[in-house]
Amino acid sequence: MVQAATTEAREALKSAMARLANGDQSALAEIYDATSAKLFGICLRILGDRKEAEDALQDVYVNLWQRADRYDPTRASPISWLATFARNRAVDRLRSGKVRQGAVPVEEAAPIPDAAPLADSLLIDAEKATQIHACLEELEERQRGAIRSAFFDGQTYAELAETADVPLGTMKSWVRRGLQKLRGCLEASE
């Protein structure tokens, strides 16, 4: 039953994305209802500030409405694409200088008010999630930690190096070695 409901929710999202691309404004409300908890969680995690995260989220949906045709179903599932889009917008905002980086340390940013585990229908891909976790586990701790910080906190090489108190070149070397190994592991799983 859960699987059927999840499939149905995903098909509904796919259909709403297609309608949005054809200019159906009502589809935006459906997409918002279905995805805002997931996308807001991402923006909040990256930005660590509710107001900033809400501004980023507004930007995501208004931009989605303006450029709905950018979504290409052959490249990613709707939720995967929307989540990537939201993360990118949040990271852009973090870099724009409007947000004081590091103003909200991770340990203070969590737990998030109103935080809730996501419904199954909003999980991107359990199989892929399991696989990338398994591949990350094969990396050295410092490689895995840096890659996770880049993804979850939107940190650049320079910021990672500063946080770890190592030279920039050393951090790049750690991460690249980790990415190389990660790539091999993920490719082998395909």
Add this chain to the structure above:
Amino acid sequence: MSDAPTIKRDDPMLAAEYSLGLLEGEELLTARGKMTDGGIFVSRKDWWDNWFIPLSDEMDGAAPDAQLWERIDSAVNAKESGTDAGADVIALKQRLRNWQIAGSTAAAAAVAAVVLMVVSPNTLNTIQGAGDPSAPTIAAAPAAPLMANVPIGDTNLRIGVTYLPEAKEMLVSASGLTADGVHDHELWLVPADGSNLQSLGVVVAGEERRVTLPAEITGNMGDGVAVVLTREPLGGKPDGIDAGPVVAQGAFTQV
């Protein structure tokens, strides 16, 4: 102490770094430049995006403020009704519809982004290197807007340039760009007669601007005329030295 041997930094590696958002400055622009080719590098970034994004399932969901949807809805409605834009933009929307019917959807989408954007009055901050005003010009048909879409990365990263001939106004949307604090980007018109490039000003990352262009530039505007984006020191190309490398390009199309 080094962690030798050195890791080979090939395109798949660069795509991973770009996907994660690790890059800054020159490296970031290199990756964005590769995204403009639209080929294998884009696929490589998609591949990494699709592997990394399931990690976001670890992030708890959270409910935004209940009023956020109202803000989004009114922003969309304001843009739809044109209440936040001038008559030129409303007229442009009609042309866009006509053009969409003609079937050029990708470019039409870029125009839509300009049509829907919130424009703010502004002035061009730098105009340098004007071309020869006596040279032959390619004039746009009266009132026919020209649009150039300058992709400088993936779908988030493109500059939309629209020129409204009657008002002699240019709308530049650079909402997808982020400043790296080290470089600025300068937009240039490439006159069809081979005369010198004309600066259309420094692009302000993350902003949308409306500027009025002088006659020596408007005379060179026309269907098919190219624009290029160069990477410059902060503040734009200094006098007396060559422009920086071209990082993106596009061409005006009559809408």
